[in-house]
Amino acid sequence: MKIRLVLIIILSNVFLSLYPQIVNLKPLSERITGYKLDVRLNPDKKTVTGDMQAFWVNRSADTVPDIRLHLYMNAFRSNRTTMYREMGGSPGNDEKDLGWIEINSFSDKNGADLIPRMQYISPDDGNRDDRTVLRVLLPQPAMPGDTVIINVNFETKLPSRIRRTGYSGDFYFVAQWFPKFGVYEPAGMRYASKGGWNCHQFHATSEFYSNHSVYDVRITLPASHVVGSGGMLISEKADGNMKTVTYRAEDIVDFAWTAWPGYAVFNDKWKNVNITLLMPKDRVKQAGRQLSSVKHALEYLDMNVGPYPWPHLTFVDPPNIGAGAGGMEYTTLFTSSSSYFVPPFFHMPEMVTVHEFGHAYFMGMLASNEFEEPWLDEGVNSYWEEKIMDTYYGNNSGLIDHRFLKFSDVSSARVSYVTSPSRQLVSNNEYSWNYPHGTYGMMSYQKTAIWLHTLEGIIGTETMNNVFREYYRRWAFKHPSGRDFINVVNDVVRKEHGQEFGPDMNWFFDQTLYGTGICDYKVSGIVNSKYSKPEGKTDTADAEVRAWSSTDSLYISKAQLERVGEVKLPVDVLIHFDNGDEVLERWDGKERYKDFEYKGYKQIVWVKIDPEYKIKMDVDYVNNSMTTEPSKAPLHRIANKIMTFTQFFLSIMLL
Numbered sequence: 001m002k003i004r005l006v007l008i009i010i011l012s013n014v015f016l017s018l019y020p021q022i023v024n025l026k027p028l029s030e031r032i033t034g035y036k037l038d039v040r041l042n043p044d045k046k047t048v049t050g051d052m053q054a055f056w057v058n059r060s061a062d063t064v065p066d067i068r069l070h071l072y073m074n075a076f077r078s079n080r081t082t083m084y085r086e087m088g089g090s091p092g093n094d095e096k097d098l099g100w101i102e103i104n105s106f107s108d109k110n111g112a113d114l115i116p117r118m119q120y121i122s123p124d125d126g127n128r129d130d131r132t133v134l135r136v137l138l139p140q141p142a143m144p145g146d147t148v149i150i151n152v153n154f155e156t157k158l159p160s161r162i163r164r165t166g167y168s169g170d171f172y173f174v175a176q177w178f179p180k181f182g183v184y185e186p187a188g189m190r191y192a193s194k195g196g197w198n199c200h201q202f203h204a205t206s207e208f209y210s211n212h213s214v215y216d217v218r219i220t221l222p223a224s225h226v227v228g229s230g231g232m233l234i235s236e237k238a239d240g241n242m243k244t245v246t247y248r249a250e251d252i253v254d255f256a257w258t259a260w261p262g263y264a265v266f267n268d269k270w271k272n273v274n275i276t277l278l279m280p281k282d283r284v285k286q287a288g289r290q291l292s293s294v295k296h297a298l299e300y301l302d303m304n305v306g307p308y309p310w311p312h313l314t315f316v317d318p319p320n321i322g323a324g325a326g327g328m329e330y331t332t333l334f335t336s337s338s339s340y341f342v343p344p345f346f347h348m349p350e351m352v353t354v355h356e357f358g359h360a361y362f363m364g365m366l367a368s369n370e371f372e373e374p375w376l377d378e379g380v381n382s383y384w385e386e387k388i389m390d391t392y393y394g395n396n397s398g399l400i401d402h403r404f405l406k407f408s409d410v411s412s413a414r415v416s417y418v419t420s421p422s423r424q425l426v427s428n429n430e431y432s433w434n435y436p437h438g439t440y441g442m443m444s445y446q447k448t449a450i451w452l453h454t455l456e457g458i459i460g461t462e463t464m465n466n467v468f469r470e471y472y473r474r475w476a477f478k479h480p481s482g483r484d485f486i487n488v489v490n491d492v493v494r495k496e497h498g499q500e501f502g503p504d505m506n507w508f509f510d511q512t513l514y515g516t517g518i519c520d521y522k523v524s525g526i527v528n529s530k531y532s533k534p535e536g537k538t539d540t541a542d543a544e545v546r547a548w549s550s551t552d553s554l555y556i557s558k559a560q561l562e563r564v565g566e567v568k569l570p571v572d573v574l575i576h577f578d579n580g581d582e583v584l585e586r587w588d589g590k591e592r593y594k595d596f597e598y599k600g601y602k603q604i605v606w607v608k609i610d611p612e613y614k615i616k617m618d619v620d621y622v623n624n625s626m627t628t629e630p631s632k633a634p635l636h637r638i639a640n641k642i643m644t645f646t647q648f649f650l651s652i653m654l655l
């Protein structure tokens, strides 16, 4: 043990001094944490065991007495952990089913044993059965600028009931598997009024929050297994039945890997990005679909948000036995989801691939706190996923493109939002696990995506793209908060539209992100009344007398509009007259009732609020339009019925 400690001390120094040489000359992110892992997969025990050397630099002005680490795998330790209490169910009762992580040794760079200084804490809920956060009191506090180096020997047991991570037979998806630093937030960062560790427990609905890190990972495992990870393969050495693979990754927030003998491997390239796809051999016919969808996403986000900054990406379509690992992101590694046969008109695998790839931007690069503001990742990413799918697979057919049924990707988000427009807040700095009545998903994904589409409808697509270009430029690798995003929107809109929407866009966010109201605009009536002949003693103007004497009828026509919901947004109103005239009006949408009134030799035939479907938050499209009574002819009655039905169908299907 002693010899080993000395070795560790020497290695620590070598390790740290090596860092400036192994990273990019110009790192993309500030070097705050780094990990060197040397582990072995035991296929019989389903464990990953080994050494970790890691550093954390105190970049704050605070004197920090402790460090905090996530031990996510302990969420699978029993059915009493916070994750299982929140989601119900159980990881199983048998040792082979459970997941956990044990710390065998823990020392600092001087070799001091830190095990007696370890304490499991549950800052979120006080649950003593939860061991997913470890606090270690340092022998000496970390002063500003200090680097804390830790040496840990650990054993991770993978769970059998895969929930993102685990094993099934000889399939492994190894994520959230090593002791990982929380984020020390200096005073003023995001919402931190005073400095402190932001290190939450593992929850059922929450995802993660990390510094960008450097990873050097050596994995020894059975030689028969095909391995994929978020790093670049540096070397691969066989040794009998086993092999050792070495990876390096820079500027990513998490390092996960997978191993399975059944993978087929495809390599492709987009610009300078090397793409690797791992998929089950019985699905290789879908490789083209998968690869082209990821290239669409690369192209679209590069064009409209900013460049993809890493030289590689790996994505995995897990086999059926590992389906629980599907649909998850680890920056330069992500998992899609498919099955043996998916008809070409159903773009589900493409959608999952586009979505999970998109996280490389919003979870990987911008890397906001998903525990506290999940919408900044899932909602923003869903918005882009929907735009990409509907751009490349058809405006009305992004998700389903069949002769008899077409369905756009944005419609699927809109339909789920409008059929359940919960009045929960998207964000009130709510913790991800605190959304009541299962509203986390609806608020973080669909409602956010839908209000982002609505914002695009109001400020225009080009301004929206410029918002994201600026957001990327200002905040990539810097962990922005929701307020940072809003400031970017305000700055870009002010620059491009002046005062068109007011001094800022806060009125929009107060209602959609920080408000609970729903949006619903309605045409409540169309009135065409004949302008009656002047009678009695009047001072009728000459023009009116002339009008009356003409053979045509003069009408006063009114389009009567109503704001049914609480949300007030500017809307366009298209009014069509019987002589073919059309008028496009703009209503600020603030009053409860609004009339547009016209006088002329024409009557209003139909009125349509938001004819271009810009306000996707409007929960009821059917009441957005109205036509005047059609002729009594039976044919017209049928036509009217068909039109009403089509309107309803359109409202749920097309937009």
Ligand SMILES: [Zn+2]
Binding pocket: 355, 356, 359, 378, 381
């Ligand atoms: Zn997602």
